[in-house]
Amino acid sequence: MVIGVDRTSRLVRQLTDMTNTESGEIATAQQNVNLGKILGQMADDIGQHYSDTAAIEVDPQLAGICLSVDPSLFTLAARNLLENAALHSGTDGVVRCLVRTETDSIAVVIDDSGPGIPEEELPKVRDRFYRGRNKTAMGSGLGLAIADLAMKRLGGEVYLENRREGGLRAELRLADKVRTDCSENSAARQRREHPVGSISS
Numbered sequence: 392m393v394i395g396v397d398r399t400s401r402l403v404r405q406l407t408d409m410t411n412t413e414s415g416e417i418a419t420a421q422q423n424v425n426l427g428k429i430l431g432q433m434a435d436d437i438g439q440h441y442s443d444t445a446a447i448e449v450d451p452q453l454a455g456i457c458l459s460v461d462p463s464l465f466t467l468a469a470r471n472l473l474e475n476a477a478l479h480s481g482t483d484g485v486v487r488c489l490v491r492t493e494t495d496s497i498a499v500v501i502d503d504s505g506p507g508i509p510e511e512e513l514p515k516v517r518d519r520f521y522r523g524r525n526k527t528a529m530g531s532g533l534g535l536a537i538a539d540l541a542m543k544r545l546g547g548e549v550y551l552e553n554r555r556e557g558g559l560r561a562e563l564r565l566a567d568k569v570r571t572d573c574s575e576n577s578a579a580r581q582r583r584e585h586p587v588g589s590i591s592s
């Protein structure tokens with residue numbers, strides 16, 4: 392059951408997000424994004440909007456990781472994947488967000504406890520308006536198309552696979568070079584906000 396949005400307003404939002412992402416209406420502007428903070432906010436927001444979703448757990452490790460990315464595009468991608476995970480896992484399910492790093496890449500991993508996506512549907516689920524066998528009452532089939540496009544604009548990709556233990560794994564993959572040091576960021580921000588000498592001058 393949906394608390395704050397009905398199907399039509401969701402469709403309008405998805406269409407607007409799709410068009411804006413595609414047309415470049417969202418100008419890319421890099422900012423330092425703390426993964427723990429942004430995913431925690433999304434998890435709270437999703438919990439407030441829907442009454443029949445799984446709890447979303449954000450691994451505390453993510454609070455120590457910052458990326459230099461366009462926040463609007465990253466939010467569009469992560470939000471659509473998180474919504475899918477939470478809606479498909481149901482109230483008794485659980486969604487886990489964690490990070491996986493490799494030498495040249497970093498991935499935000501979203502594991503859910505839903506039914507997964509039938510293997511034969513995996514090549515098609517990113518197509519616009521495609522809705523699979525496990526569709527929810529609310530959807531319009533645009534979420535994965537938006538996430539895919541937003542990640543491509545960030546120079547990354549969306550990766551999807553069914554987990555051996557059940558449920559879907561969705562990854563937001565980016566090149567490792569977008570990773571920034573959170574402590575350096577806050578130090579730099581402090582220097583900008585309180586430059587040396589600003590108190591006495």
Ligand SMILES: Nc1ncnc2c1ncn2[C@@H]1O[C@H](COP(=O)(O)OP(=O)(O)OP(=O)(O)O)[C@@H](O)[C@H]1O
Nearest residue numbers: 475476479507522523525526530531532533534535
């Ligand atoms: N986490 C998931 N678990 C199971 N099936 C999924 C999951 N994510 C996506 N799917 C399947 O992929 C299809 C396409 O997903 P997509 O997010 O693009 O559209 P939607 O959720 O149906 O609608 P929208 O996101 O536009 O509201 C869904 O209809 C569903 O069948």
Ligand SMILES: [Mg+2]
Nearest residue numbers: 475530534535
């Ligand atoms: Mg969706």
